Amino acid sequence: MDEARHGTSESTELRLAIMRLSRLLRLETAATDLSASRYAVLRWVVTSAPISPGRLAELERVTPPSMNRTVNCLVEEGLVTREDDPADGRKVLVRPTDRGIAVVADTQRRRDAWLAGRYATLTDEEQAVLARATEILGKLADA
Amino acid sequence: MDEARHGTSESTELRLAIMRLSRLLRLETAATDLSASRYAVLRWVVTSAPISPGRLAELERVTPPSMNRTVNCLVEEGLVTREDDPADGRKVLVRPTDRGIAVVADTQRRRDAWLAGRYATLTDEEQAVLARATEILGKLADA
DNA sequence: TATTGTTATACTCTATAACTATA
DNA sequence: TATAGTTATAGAGTATAACAATA
Numbered sequence: 035m036d037e038a039r040h041g042t043s044e045s046t047e048l049r050l051a052i053m054r055l056s057r058l059l060r061l062e063t064a065a066t067d068l069s070a071s072r073y074a075v076l077r078w079v080v081t082s083a084p085i086s087p088g089r090l091a092e093l094e095r096v097t098p099p100s101m102n103r104t105v106n107c108l109v110e111e112g113l114v115t116r117e118d119d120p121a122d123g124r125k126v127l128v129r130p131t132d133r134g135i136a137v138v139a140d141t142q143r144r145r146d147a148w149l150a151g152r153y154a155t156l157t158d159e160e161q162a163v164l165a166r167a168t169e170i171l172g173k174l175a176d177a
Numbered sequence: 178m179d180e181a182r183h184g185t186s187e188s189t190e191l192r193l194a195i196m197r198l199s200r201l202l203r204l205e206t207a208a209t210d211l212s213a214s215r216y217a218v219l220r221w222v223v224t225s226a227p228i229s230p231g232r233l234a235e236l237e238r239v240t241p242p243s244m245n246r247t248v249n250c251l252v253e254e255g256l257v258t259r260e261d262d263p264a265d266g267r268k269v270l271v272r273p274t275d276r277g278i279a280v281v282a283d284t285q286r287r288r289d290a291w292l293a294g295r296y297a298t299l300t301d302e303e304q305a306v307l308a309r310a311t312e313i314l315g316k317l318a319d320a
Numbered sequence: 321t322a323t324t325g326t327t328a329t330a331c332t333c334t335a336t337a338a339c340t341a342t343a
Numbered sequence: 344t345a346t347a348g349t350t351a352t353a354g355a356g357t358a359t360a361a362c363a364a365t366a
Contacts, residue, residue: 043289043293044307044308045289045292045293045296046285046289046292047311048292048296048310048311049202049288049289049292051314051315051318052195052198052199052202052314053202054314054315055199055314056195056196056198056200057199059192059195061238069356071355071356086325087324087326088323088324088325096356096358097358098324098325098326099326099327099328099357099358099359099360100358102325102326103355103357104356122323123324123364123365124324124325124364124365124366125323125324125365126324126325142189145192146186146189146192149189149191149192150186150188152317152320153188153191153317155320156313156316160313160316161187163306163309163310163313164187164191164310164314165190165191166310167191167306167307167309167310167313168187168190168191168194170299170306171194171195171197171198171307172194172197174295174296174299175194175197175198175201177298212333214332214333229347230348230349231346231348239333239334239335240334240335241347241348241349242335242336242337242348242349242351243334245348245349245350246332246333247334250332262347265342265347266341266342267346267347267348268346268348269347269348
């Protein structure tokens with residue numbers, strides 16, 4: 035490949051394809067009452083409970099006061115609970131409610147359906163390529 | 178594949194890999210003074226000039242007043258210009274300045290470098306799979 | 321004294337409603 | 344009357360600074 039001549043490399047093309055598809059996945063399947071930021075936090079709580087507000091702030095790369103507000107909203111909406119850590123009075127534990135768990139499950143289901151519908155239009159060979167690519171993309175993210 | 182047993186399908190795995198990598202691309206390479214929303218608009222202006230505020234609002238799926246503010250900010254920052262459409266007094270044309278063009282080019286370069294660095298750690302065969310996957314992802318987005 | 325979380329306050333992005341100007 | 348854009352105002356999310364409680 036002559037990058038200087040083409041102007042774009044293979045990894046550039048890959049980046050554009052990924053950003054485009056992820057944008058569609060976010061926009062086309064929003065469909066929750068929850069905002070993207072609240073949903074992201076809820077998902078961390080569901081997958082990693084019990085979890086502290088500080089850790090959530092770290093994971094979402096926002097400041098602790100900001101995360102505090104988001105957690106408050108989720109509590110008010112009945113999607114998560116806050117409780118004091120019995121082992122350390124400074125700490126707080128956040129856990130999902132049954133409804134919080136259900137919201138995440140429903141959203142994942144909807145997103146899967148959107149992509150699966152398109153995935154099904156591909157040939158078997160194309161699907162096989164994407165299956166291999168999925169592993170490799172995982173390696174890229176971990177690298 | 179036995180989906181009921183696995184709990185996730187191939188397209189689910191693909192979706193997770195894409196969302197994860199796109200998140201990293203956004204977070205790890207932010208590095209512009211510009212916010213994500215302003216940068217997204219600037220990029221449309223650079224790639225599609227001249228373009229109207231209304232069309233930009235459509236592309237970014239925000240309301241016209243919201244886009245108006247964003248364009249104002251970009252004008253103040255010297256990254257785009259606003260001019261009256263000579264053919265229709267109601268319309269406005271937005272174009273990038275030289276600095277606006279340079280900001281987009283720099284940002285793309287930085288994002289490419291981030292991914293290319295990781296891409297280079299893959300074997301030739303893995304890179305070949307991703308090259309084919311890139312085409313297929315494009316088809317998925319268009320489907 | 322360090323850590324964890326919270327409150328107070330301000331800025332950015334977005335929205336809805338109402339207005340202006342041109343076709 | 345319809346279209347393109349703008350202004351006014353409000354809500355959600357985030358940040359920094361300051362504070363409280365516990366280890």
